[in-house]
Amino acid sequence: MAFPTTGILDDFNGGDAQPPSGSWSDDPGDNGDNQLSQESNTVVSASGTSSGYWNPLTFTEAEVFISIPTKGGNGDELGLYTRLDAPNTTGVDGYKAEWTVRGAVDKCEIFRIDNGSLTQLGLDRTVEMADGDDFGFWSDGTTHRFYIDDGGGWAETFNEVDATYTAAGEIGLRIEATVYVCDDFGGGEVVAVGVIQDPITSGIIPFRR
């Protein structure tokens, strides 16, 4: 399946700021995370772990992606959220994909979020992260798809099925540790082939014939 179908929402080129802009709200997972920081036209965690969610719109068939110019160190996680409901509260629900640097074998996981707790769906997968990779996540109906572009084009790494949360919610990003340098956060409502969407109300670049 084509991924992504939407465009970049934030290229972080607006000058250093924390959070990057008013379109970012804090700590979607209610973990006590810091705000994301926009530095040198990228997004980073200035201290410890930082996270945020894109607040202008919510998405049902939600996709989200990020570029990783610099990967983290051992144990450092990068996370993408979809269908967040009640973010930054103890009642937050939704889905999360995590790509974690783990020595020689980096780990890929998908979680369901229930009232702030995380339940892993399925098993750990192992895919090595490298500088320059892109990471994506798509909640496609009841199937949640983990995507990587290692320079050879986007490809689905694996998927898990969970039908618990199907309503629209926010998308977000979590960066654990200051080593990561990320860029070009994008996503939105998945565009079906041949469908023209209003870029303002849907938050995506319109399909161009």
Add this chain to the structure above:
Amino acid sequence: MAIGWFIVPYKREEDDPRPVRYCAIDDQTTIIIASGGMWTESEVLGDRAIVKVRASTPVLSDLDVLYKRLPKDDINQSLSDLSTGGRDSLKSELLDMGYENSEIEVSLGTDVRDNTLGDYLNFAATRRLKPRYDRGTDTIVLDGKIQSCKSIDDVNQRVR
């Protein structure tokens, strides 16, 4: 390769300060994959999961020591040849999950041996409860609203 169905508990991720839980069979993913296998699960009542595993026979035997393996490998197989002890064991598992005897008997009858493995698994996947994180005790508590389980048909189709 062979197939096994198991009932497996969830565990708290110990090296993560966040409230994270996972199906304990993931601790055995490496040996399952190394044998050319795979597994998938449906989270059910009682903080456990119905897990279908495809793996080598020796690996399934190893898993049998760690988790409760169900007596049949095909969801269409009848449970009629189970011993009395086997019957009681299966029913006890449902009661331990948190199902009431009355609802078990409404769905499966007074003798679970009158059903197929699929009937048993479908009942076990009737419901689960929404988790929450209790910050005061740093525990994940499963006492929330009723939520649906992944269907046994989905589990059965995903790992073959």
